[in-house]
Amino acid sequence: MTLSSSPSAAPASVRRRLLRRIGGDHVATDRAVLILHDVTKVYPNGKTALGDVDLVIPEGDFVFLVGPSGAGKSTLIKLLIRDELATRGAVILDGQDLARLPRRNVSKVRRKIGIVFQDFKLLPTKTVWENVAFALEVTGTPRGRIRPAVDRVLALVGLTAQQSQLPGQLSGGEQQRTAIARALVHDPRLIIADEPTGNLDPLISWEIIQLLLRINDLGVTVLMATHNADVVTALRKRVVALEEGRIIRDEVGGIYHRVD
């Protein structure tokens, strides 16, 4: 396996425009957004959370990460956002080896990832608009650039009308869409969704999945950890199954459970 991945020649805006024009079609590319090579994670207490994990996610891919609780999904996500460092092996995000990343550059790499959680993690005292703008403010984005960017992503997730409401006044689905808008506002290379439908009823869950699919169609790579078997089986996307810290299955067009 080759680990060399030169930085994209085209700037993000050009790439995105290009992708929008292609519109909808799965974008084939030989460029990997994420490469995990022989990754092992052993926690200080001696527990091995991940063992010899190899995973390549090309740009534009939509990947379901499935597996029982404690299989290592959360650890994998922590490695991707460099909340934890791999004990062995390389985690390469957008061409950068996270293990060799200087501490001061960690925040810059995190801006290439949009992350969405089961519990939304919205600030209850800020409005929808402010919650999304917060992600730009805290990364030092000049004021003039914040407004158009926030307006754009709120339109994308369909929350323009609710922009001045507080999270407490929204439904679960709307709260999750706010979180997705916040994840998108940095123009990320990769969206990581950790059980995004875990707190939502089936109908709303589908709404969220549809939104993630649409974002994927715009060219953003999506990695979604989920327990939702119906969704995984129905969509026939790529499925990576973890069990006891190892990848036991990685297939395109997969279903939630292994067919024996």
Added chain:
Amino acid sequence: MFTFVAFSLKRAWEGFWRNALMSLAATATMVLMLLLLAGFWILQAGLQAGLEYTESKVEVVADLKDTATPSDVTAIEDRLHLMPEVKDVHYVSREDALAIYRARLAEQGETDLTRYLDANPLHASLEVKLVDPKVFGDVVEKLRAEPAVDKVKEQQKTVDSLLTITNVLRTAGTVILIVIALIVLFIIVNTIRLAVVARAEEIEIMRLVGASDAFIRWPFVFEGAMVGLLGAALTLGVLFVAADPIGNFMIGFFTVLPLRFGTLTRDIIVLVAGAGLGLGILGSWVSVRTYLIR
């Protein structure tokens, strides 16, 4: 850079008022601690002034023979002035000595028996003030060698023990002041940590969306500085309201000591404002560290 400073100040202001109760609790703790610090400082300064005053009283006294002529006295005075250890020489005549003695008796309410005497029993003397009370040099020996000098009051031992006491008091005062400062720091850090923990969720979100350490840390540091400055201002307010009673107490406690309240006031303003600001900043800096990128 401007964006960063503006952002941090805005967030600090918001943060202070969002959790107003917690901020006020931190400020109240700060005020109490600064009052403790300032109170001890005032006490220490009073003690210090007292010690300096006592030290300045230390002198060498040479009793003169009754046969000593004014020219003898002047000659001795001139020779003493040439010695580098000597700060000042003061001549007390026999009449002066009697007057001082009578005044002291009157002050203590004792009956003056000296008027029943036919002659003045006291001697004239030379009081020599030293530049440094610890350094006598040859002053005592030189005076003893003078023919007009009757006897030199040996004060070396008294001075030594007095200086030991003052040094112990000074060291103890400094140690206690440092201990109080450490306790204050500990309490302030814990109070601010509570305020930071209350916003742990917000900090987590900031980290996840890619905020750099500086963007996470500085709003809290500014907020800590706000708490510190507000606390300092309130403390100084309390101190100025209480300044007269404190001043009276000081004068009552240390009696006739020449306390310079002007410099004391300036020192206290600098101390309280500096300590408040420093403790606030240090407290937030330490508290927020746990949440930064590992």
